[in-house]
Amino acid sequence: xxxxxxxxxxxxxxxxxxxAVLIGGVVLGYLVGAINKRLLRSAGVPExxxxxxxxxxxxxxxxxxxxxxxxxSVVFIVVVAxxxxxxxxxxxxxxxxxxxxxxxLPQLFVAMAVIFVGMVLGDKAELATSERLRGVKLPxxxxxxxxxxxxxxxxxxxxxxxxxxxxxEALLLLLAAYAAALIVFLALAxxxxxxxxxxxxxxxxxxxxxxxDRVEINGKSGIVQEVSVFTTAIEAEGREHVVPxxxxxxxxxxxxxx
Amino acid sequence: xxxxxxxxxxxxxxxxxxxxxxxxxxxxxGCTDLDVPVIVVAKENSVGADTFVExxxxxxDVRERVQFGIEGALEKGAIADGDTVAxxxxxxxxxxxxxxxxxxxxxxxxxxxxxxxxxxxxxxxxRDVLDIAVELGKKGxxxxxxxxxxxxxxxxxxxxxxxxLSYNPFEKSHVHVxxxxxxxxxxxxxxxxxxxxxxxxxxxxxxxRYLEPSAEGVDIPKGLGTRHMAAGAIxxxxxxxxxxxxxxxxxxxxxxxxxxxxxxxxxxx
Numbered sequence: 001x002x003x004x005x006x007x008x009x010x011x012x013x014x015x016x017x018x019x020a021v022l023i024g025g026v027v028l029g030y031l032v033g034a035i036n037k038r039l040l041r042s043a044g045v046p047e048x049x050x051x052x053x054x055x056x057x058x059x060x061x062x063x064x065x066x067x068x069x070x071x072x073s074v075v076f077i078v079v080v081a082x083x084x085x086x087x088x089x090x091x092x093x094x095x096x097x098x099x100x101x102x103x104x105l106p107q108l109f110v111a112m113a114v115i116f117v118g119m120v121l122g123d124k125a126e127l128a129t130s131e132r133l134r135g136v137k138l139p140x141x142x143x144x145x146x147x148x149x150x151x152x153x154x155x156x157x158x159x160x161x162x163x164x165x166x167x168x169e170a171l172l173l174l175l176a177a178y179a180a181a182l183i184v185f186l187a188l189a190x191x192x193x194x195x196x197x198x199x200x201x202x203x204x205x206x207x208x209x210x211x212x213d214r215v216e217i218n219g220k221s222g223i224v225q226e227v228s229v230f231t232t233a234i235e236a237e238g239r240e241h242v243v244p245x246x247x248x249x250x251x252x253x254x255x256x257x258x
Numbered sequence: 259x260x261x262x263x264x265x266x267x268x269x270x271x272x273x274x275x276x277x278x279x280x281x282x283x284x285x286x287x288g289c290t291d292l293d294v295p296v297i298v299v300a301k302e303n304s305v306g307a308d309t310f311v312e313x314x315x316x317x318x319d320v321r322e323r324v325q326f327g328i329e330g331a332l333e334k335g336a337i338a339d340g341d342t343v344a345x346x347x348x349x350x351x352x353x354x355x356x357x358x359x360x361x362x363x364x365x366x367x368x369x370x371x372x373x374x375x376x377x378x379x380x381x382x383x384x385r386d387v388l389d390i391a392v393e394l395g396k397k398g399x400x401x402x403x404x405x406x407x408x409x410x411x412x413x414x415x416x417x418x419x420x421x422x423l424s425y426n427p428f429e430k431s432h433v434h435v436x437x438x439x440x441x442x443x444x445x446x447x448x449x450x451x452x453x454x455x456x457x458x459x460x461x462x463x464x465x466x467r468y469l470e471p472s473a474e475g476v477d478i479p480k481g482l483g484t485r486h487m488a489a490g491a492i493x494x495x496x497x498x499x500x501x502x503x504x505x506x507x508x509x510x511x512x513x514x515x516x517x518x519x520x521x522x523x524x525x526x527x
């Protein structure tokens with residue numbers, strides 16, 4: 001049994017305490033890392049992010065997003081333990097610097113985590129959008145997934161920068177301009193579609209007319225061939241009129257029964 | 259004295275294009291710098307080929323598969339009438355192991371490609387309905403053979419050329435033929451008499467329809483029953499196509515323009 005008295009006198013006991021804190025930190029970090037990895041796996045994160053660019057890059061380096069996140073928490077705890085140990089050991093010559101760093105550390109780690117999540121989310125959003133747009137064979141449609149990805153990344157970067165307390169006003173202004181442009185653009189683009197869609201939902205739910213009925217809408221008469229969310233198709237003598245649904249509600253319909 | 263290699267070379271001499279059936283990516287890459295144009299025929303264009311013909315179903319009969327590819331290529335203008343083409347496909351398994359020499363001719367045109375691509379209904383809807391008919395033919399209802407009649411496309415006109423035998427179970431519903439639930443549902447409903455009516459976009463408009471087309475000038479093979487007669491006749495009167503599962507012989511047949519254009523045995527798929 002070694003008591004405190006038998007320790008070499010020239011090593012102060014606080015150094016031993018500091019070493020204990022450091023070792024404790026490493027063990028705790030390792031445990032938390034392992035638990036984190038397991039939690040992420042059971043939450044289905046690997047399946048969700050499968051195929052994203054980030055995950056593929058991680059795989060190329062023989063690791064995976066989940067392990068990187070696990071290591072991330074390990075590093076965080078070990079670094080905190082290291083600074084705690086330094087504090088206990090009262091290594092005084094750079095104390096002010098450490099205090100600054102210790103205060104700054106959590107923010108830095110949160111910022112890094114945000115960037116990390118932003119990258120994975122951005123990749124995932126890009127993948128999901130391109131999957132959705134696969135049926136659209138337009139060369140321009142390749143741009144949309146990229147825009148989605150970079151928008152997510154931009155917002156993540158903004159949050160991260162705000163977290164570490166850097167000046168983000170200019171970037172925020174850019175974001176506001178971007179959002180405003182997007183809203184104006186969508187409002188313009190959806191100005192016609194939205195009323196048609198709302199009317200279409202009513203028509204589909206209530207079915208005032210159905211496929212096979214002879215109707216007259218806005219001077220066009222014929223047999224209803226199709227009712228979809230946005231349009232109604234009526235056909236007569238080899239001509240198929242595709243009428244937007246809000247016109248159906250605005251002008252009313254005449255069902256021809258004879 | 260020639261070798262087997264020369265025989266193979268004879269088959270491939272002076273062909274105007276090459277049809278590749280469901281090639282793997284590596285196989286396709288090996289064929290891109292040939293001296294003849296390459297046309298890929300597959301379920302989906304996974305190799306990114308410039309000229310591509312979509313196979314709506316895996317024809318087990320190789321002749322039907324090649325015929326479909328040729329009709330598709332003719333339709334797309336990738337090959338011309340009278341061209342001699344080489345077709346590379348696999349008889350068994352995934353790897354391409356067979357090459358044959360075929361003359362493309364517009365005369366022996368089976369109309370299967372035409373049915374999928376030039377129908378009023380979407381090709382995917384036609385494929386879904388064909389899938390359902392084949393599956394119904396394979397399994398039947400409680401081990402017994404069932405019959406069914408699907409009228410696809412031009413639903414408005416079909417509804418006006420038919421009357422309800424009973425209440426329409428699909429009234430005010432929005433069921434699409436591609437929905438997974440349909441497979442279960444239609445199996446139950448296949449006990450019902452009458453036809454299913456499906457719209458261009460794949461919505462099931464009605465079941466229990468009694469078709470009332472005029473059967474004048476409908477020429478279908480003798481020996482088929484009233485169901486097939488009705489199926490053939492409605493396609494003359496409207497722009498719909500019909501897909502029929504026969505209760506007596508278990509075959510799936512498709513009609514367009516009053517003619518039988520496809521006949522297949524569900525057991526083969």
